[in-house]
Amino acid sequence: MxxxxxxxxxxxxxxxxxxxxxxxxxxLAGNGCEVVFSxxxxxxxIRSAVKDVDGILARARGLIDAxxxxxxxxxxxxxxHGIGVDNVDVDAATARGIYVxxxxxxxxxxxxxxxxxxxxxLPRRIVQADPAVRSLDWDFRNRVHPPELLGKTLGIIGFGxxxxxxxxxxxxxxRMNIVYTDAFPADAKEEGRLSAKRVPIEDLLATSDFVSLxxxxxxxxxHLNDEKALASMKPTAILINCARGPVVDExxxxxxxxxxxxxxxxxxxxxxxxxxxxxxxIGLDNVLLTPHYSGCSAESTENMSMVxxxxxxxxxxxxxxxxxxxxxxxxxxxxxxx
Numbered sequence: 001m002x003x004x005x006x007x008x009x010x011x012x013x014x015x016x017x018x019x020x021x022x023x024x025x026x027x028l029a030g031n032g033c034e035v036v037f038s039x040x041x042x043x044x045x046i047r048s049a050v051k052d053v054d055g056i057l058a059r060a061r062g063l064i065d066a067x068x069x070x071x072x073x074x075x076x077x078x079x080x081h082g083i084g085v086d087n088v089d090v091d092a093a094t095a096r097g098i099y100v101x102x103x104x105x106x107x108x109x110x111x112x113x114x115x116x117x118x119x120x121x122l123p124r125r126i127v128q129a130d131p132a133v134r135s136l137d138w139d140f141r142n143r144v145h146p147p148e149l150l151g152k153t154l155g156i157i158g159f160g161x162x163x164x165x166x167x168x169x170x171x172x173x174x175r176m177n178i179v180y181t182d183a184f185p186a187d188a189k190e191e192g193r194l195s196a197k198r199v200p201i202e203d204l205l206a207t208s209d210f211v212s213l214x215x216x217x218x219x220x221x222x223h224l225n226d227e228k229a230l231a232s233m234k235p236t237a238i239l240i241n242c243a244r245g246p247v248v249d250e251x252x253x254x255x256x257x258x259x260x261x262x263x264x265x266x267x268x269x270x271x272x273x274x275x276x277x278x279x280x281x282i283g284l285d286n287v288l289l290t291p292h293y294s295g296c297s298a299e300s301t302e303n304m305s306m307v308x309x310x311x312x313x314x315x316x317x318x319x320x321x322x323x324x325x326x327x328x329x330x331x332x333x334x335x336x337x338x
Contacts, residue, residue, distance in 0.1 A: 011034070016057050023305050036049070036053065043063065106306075122264050123238065152177070206233070214242070253265060
């Protein structure tokens with residue numbers, strides 16, 4: 001793929017499953033791309049919608065697997081709005097000459113700020129405090145006395161961009177003790193700057209007052225926090241999951257919360273999304289539940305939509321800024337160009 005020059009693509013179709021910020025849509029339109037929407041997220045909806053598309057701009061919903069790619073002979077690029085690519089079969093894409101790109105920088109600040117918010121909002125019962133005041137229950141202030149964050153230990157599982165930003169906010173800002181576990185250690189200078197110490201996951205779970213999950217969904221991280229892991233945590237600990245739902249065994253978590261194995265949880269992602277009314281977490285009052293939006297700030301939604309820029313680059317034959325894979329034989333251009 002060439003990495004210089006520019007030509008305007010035309011008559012290329014880009015498929016979306018969910019809405020994105022107007023900036024990304026404008027970028028596609030301004031580069032001669034037609035945006036079309038699937039009428040559903042199921043496999044049959046997606047396969048019928050991809051027959052004549054050149055690119056897909058995907059969020060968290062909709063599985064883009066080998067059968068979808070085989071139903072899309074013109075497909076050259078899959079752009080992932082955000083970081084995670086667990087709903088894209090990257091190996092299948094690589095084998096078929098299809099690029100996968102994402103926006104690894106865009107949601108980091110939003111997620112990190114959300115984690116810090118959750119560490120305060122849940123123990124201080126902010127969600128309950130507001131209706132208490134509205135119902136004139138002023139005595140709420142005498143019933144809720146949560147601990148401060150100062151001097152508490154935060155364990156970060158996954159020390160990439162998001163994990164390190166969380167460490168920066170909570171370690172330098174709240175003066176918490178930071179421990180982390182990651183397959184790849186940070187360099188000594190970064191550990192020193194953040195006052196962060198790498199420890200085995202068993203030690204992290206046993207000593208942390210808060211545990212933040214910031215890992216991708218892989219075979220090795222599926223149900224990483226299962227019944228055994230939850231049982232090894234402090235009974236006063238709070239678990240925060242803004243990674244992917246299946247990283248946590250949701251049924252085991254519900255039992256742990258109900259039985260006081262851990263004190264609480266902040267859960268932004270779920271094993272099944274959207275959740276259903278029989279989800280066991282809904283009925284618990286020691287959890288803070290949000291609809292997979294920790295990464296959705298005004299700035300991040302705009303920046304994530306600009307995965308459109310790499311989609312356009314691929315269609316122009318230009319090297320993308322954030323490739324997830326590197327197909328050896330990228331699919332060639334089809335259709336007209338101007």
